[in-house]
Amino acid sequence: MRTRAAAMGWYGQLDATERRTFWACFAGFGLDSMDNSIYALVIPALIATLGLTRPEAGYLATAALVGAAAGGWGAGVAADRIGRIRVLQGTILWVALCTFGAAFATGFVPLALLRFGQGMGYGGEAAVGATLISEVVRPALRGRVASAVSSGYAVGYAGAVALFPIIASLFPQDLGWRVFFAIGLIPAAAVFLIRRFVPESGVYAESATAPRRAGGLDAVLRIFAPAYRRTTLVAATLSTGIFGGNYVMIIWLPTYLRTALGFTVATSAGYLAANIAGSLVGPLLYGQVADRVGRRPAFGAFLLLQALNVSLYVFAAPSLGPLIGLSFALGACQNALASGMTPTFAELFETSLRGNAQGFCLGGGRGFGSVMPTLVGLIAATAPLGTAMGVCALGAYAVAFVATLVLPETTGVELGSVVGRMGTRVSEPMDGDRGLDVRF
Template sequence: MSSPSASLDVQSFLDRHPFSAFQWRIFALSFLVVLLDGFDTSAIGYIAPSLASEWGASKMALAPVLSAALFGLAAGALLAGPLADRLGRKRVLVGAVLVFGLGCLASAFSQNMPQLVGLRFVTGLGLGAAMPNAVTLMSEYCPSHRRATITNTMFCGFPLGAALGGFLAAWMIPHLGWRSVLVLGGIAPLALVLLMATLLPESARYMVAKKYATERIRAVLRRISESAAQARAFTLTEAGPAPVDGSGGGLALVLSPRYLVGSAMLWIAYFMGLVIFYAMINWMPILFREANVPPQTATVISALFALGGVGAIFFGWLMDRFNANLVIATGYALTAVSVYLIGQSLGSLAALVLTVLLGGTLMNTAQSSMPALAAAFYPTQGRATGIAWMLGLGRFGGIAGSFLVAELASRQLGFAQIFAVLAVPALIATVALLVKQVVHPHAADADRGAGAVAGH
């Protein structure tokens, strides 16, 4: 900084300085949000066999319970994205975690199926609002050359939370009952709310875009480096095409001609990925149990599918160095092969474990990389909405996946046939990202190029 009156570009500032303890704090809190999101989202799938036994519910009767949170997830994400672009990332994120904590805790005391369906919907509202804002806030504190790696690492919290839910459920349900899983899923987020309210900052990029007071922006950036103290003004460099003057932000930007095709392809790919994820995570324990796999073994094997998402760290590294669209498209293509192979592995427990872990690694790695891809695609004015709408519309894929397996089972399709059908959405996701690459050939690499500058 050459003089006290110099202006400071926020992204250049983040790129120049080492990843600070302050940024690691943001990472840790965002990671915990996503971890608990994964735990609460998947918890219902792990307790489904117990619900079927205790309440005498059929597979078709379980479908509304399994999908109720997904309707809430979709609604929460679709509403929270525009709200966060208007009101701020932190305010919406803290409120979202509070809602899903209270909803999950209340779900533990449900006395019948309609009550549980209603409370799972409320839980889903908070879950749906939390995820996109955690991703957005973290991505806006990342240096450009490490954004995909850091964001993907944070997003690994979701499959890890889902896997943790499976491992804990395998122990807790026999000893403490299925309600204990929901109690834990409610208390932990409420404790996190207290930490977030005091330790989590607002996004510096958002504050510049919304023309917050210079003193407030400076105070936040000084936590990263004292060199920010010399800045008298702040500017904002956007990766990729800047929004057209007068086009506004939020949903208007996401649906503008410049972004529409890319947005639609992101929605399709994420939708198809969640068809697979929720079909597998909700129904694998039941399908394995019906295939004469012992219940506790079935739960642990199913949890391996979610655990595979840690591979997203490697994909993040690849995305920071190569074309992100093609990296993720390759992941989805390999997912199609691996999901098909799960259906062919029932005769051998070792083969079943291996294919489930392989399928989970590939599928969750590709799916967990999508928010980073969306974060790089949109500018600050529409980033929260762009990510949230991809996640929100994608949740309908989760709803479809939950009902799809129930429908396939009712048509008497066998184990291998069901998994063959579940491989198809991965192929569709592959094609969607290839189309995005053709229409927006430079968007996946935009973070490494120059962008338009907004001033404050």
């Protein structure tokens, strides 16, 4: 038995509850990712059939990301009040319904409203799922397991890309994108899986029995109290830079391949497949690195690698062979960076406000980073699309790198602890845990 567990790596070390929670979060993340990826794939069809302009396509992407900011924070606050599992179920169902509704949209305004609603659900699911998996998994494995959940993004993206050419071959363009959106109802099935098999976080359950501080607005804004303010702002800035750069490439890459490089749907699918494969591998690699060398060094290294990938992809005009390798590396680094925020942000805050903080930092990053896809669309109206993508993505990753320089190092801490002002130790009797020594 021990040999078998060793052969399975970190997964073999998980107990039954950790495994069920991992697969529930993985499935929710993957199915929500499929719904989110559908939009990126149908942008050319929306432009052609609904008469959308490139700036309007960017606005639709931004609408979802602004929704994710609101939904992430709201869901995080709710998860601190009524539990992780209940909120996770609701957000997954909400994403599915909004994506299904987009199949019946008739123009820019209905699509924008539905994209905003979809973003609210997606941002909420990501924030609450990140909190849940981080609380359930033991510290020695947290970085690897919590990061691996983000590989579900690649599986969902792969599902969307695999379905895209099939739907394109079966339906005319003006109907195909509607069918594609209608398929988005599938994630609703994950709700039943979570309700039946996954228990509430033990860390949360213990915290919920302790006396609470004031509720209402004071509780929501507690992450901006002097003891947490700087940590909150640094984490949100890191998230803004990572998501801003990632969304530039995620939202515009299919269109770049089709319009700037002149690839067909089938050819584009091959390059997107390489990108997806990288997105699957990246979080697994990042988790191994971060658990061994620390969160901050891992962020710095992957940000530099991603900046190099983006520069070569959009400025160096590589031949088709190297472009496949760069597509893989691009996906690996972008999902590695996104996955690293899950355990890091969970380790920065105590249990009673962890969902709140995780929701704000992840959701705020999506919201503030959402200007980047729109900015690409505006710049691309007068400049090459590749240039617009490169400038916006590199600028965003530079912001993230600066935040990394002042990020606390929290690898291996027990959750329930409190991070106070960066670099200090603060005890928190409410959770019954020791204070956290934040190291640089």
